[in-house]
Amino acid sequence: MSDYVLRTARLTKRYKQQLALRDVDLAIKKGAIYGFIGQNGAGKSTLIRVAAGLAYPTSGSLELFGQAGEERLTEARRRIGTIIEGPALYPQMNAADNLEAHRLLKGIPGKACVARMLALVGLQSAGRKKVKNFSLGMKQRLGLAIALLGDPEFLILDEPINGLDPMGVVEIRELLRRLNVEHGITILISSHILSELHLLATHYGIIHKGELLEQLTVEELNARCRQFLHVKTDDPAKAASVIETELGTTEFDVMPDGVVKLYKYMDVPGKVSTALVRAGLVIEEFMPMGEDLERYFMNRIGGADHE
Structure with a gap:
């Protein structure tokens, strides 16, 4: 049994003269909520379409649940649910009839799953209301219910919010978290709303101009985006000593340029500056710093543009 629901190796996709994906090595572990980040045209939707079987790679390989080869991939794709480019809904039908139509199209036996999926996404009381009169949020929840028909183990969602x-x-965020935690469903979600991904994802992949720049866990991201006090004085060694002895913390790093990154006292920076001045140090720079996901992403792709 593979620990991964999706893996690619040197996956490349070319449309005539346009290179949409280049040598992408992506890995999504079972149980993850994988936030897929990239600008428009970066390759997110192309990779999602290849994974879902809606496009074929030019070169490279792809595995789903450890299965490779077209025949086995076709079988493995029965274990996934997708929303790509918006859910396919029948506007003149109600929610239950939409689900019933998709159940028949997918060849799923038994009608009991319709009511179960409606309850799962919170649409059990939608009644006879036609989908054309649904709010956008209700339509997205219905799309999720359709994707969940057949009890998939892996959800692939392209811009669901x-x-x-x-x-x-x-x-939608709370629903996806519940599906992941309570039902054990692995989720690949692409989104432009990075602040929302930061509240949901357990793993991240950053793609830019068809290249996968980085994959990291939420713990790794938080460590890199950790908030700190940026402290620069005329004597970095003495500043470090004062912070450790007077302020009683070793949660700091002294950088090669002499800047001290202090991860404590973010809420009371005055205590730090007072202790340093009292020790006779000259403070040259003193400010709170750190990154959120959006700033980290922009810095990452900004660096890629200049490589």
């Missing part, structure tokens, strides 16, 4: 109002975003 795009265009939602704040309440709709929260509803």
Whole structure:
């Protein structure tokens, strides 16, 4: 049994003269919520379409649940659910009839799953209301219910919160978290709303101009985006000594340029500056710093543009 639901090796996709993906080595472990980050045209949707079987790679390989080769991949794709480029809904039908139509198209036996999926996404009380009269959030939840037909082990979602109002975003976020935690569903989610991904994802992949720049866990991201006090004085060694002895903490790093990154006292920076001045140090730079996911992403792709 593979520990990964999706793995690619040197995956490349070319459309005539356009290189959409180049040598992508991506790995998504079972149980992860994998936030897939990239600008428009970076290659997110292309990779998602290849994974879902809607496009074929030019070269390289792809595995789903440890299975490779077209025949085995076709079988493995029965274990995934997708929302790509918006859910396919019948606007004149109600939610239950939409699910029933998709159940028949997918060849899923038994009608009991329709009511179960409606309850799972919170649409059990939608009644006879036609989908054309649904809010965008309700449509997205119905799309998720359709993707969940057949009890997939892996959900692939392309921009599922795009265009939602704040309440709709929260509803979808909580639903996805519940599906992951309570039902053990692995999720690949691409989104432009990086602040939301930071509240949801357990793993991240950053793609830019068809290249996968980096994969990292939420712990690794938080360590790199950790907030700190940027302290520069005329004597870095003495500043480090004062911080350790007077302020009683070793949670700091002295950088090669002499800057001290202090990870404590973010809420009371005055205590730090007072202790340093009292010790006779001249403070040259003193400010809170750190990154959120959006700033980290922009710095990462900014660096890629200049490589």
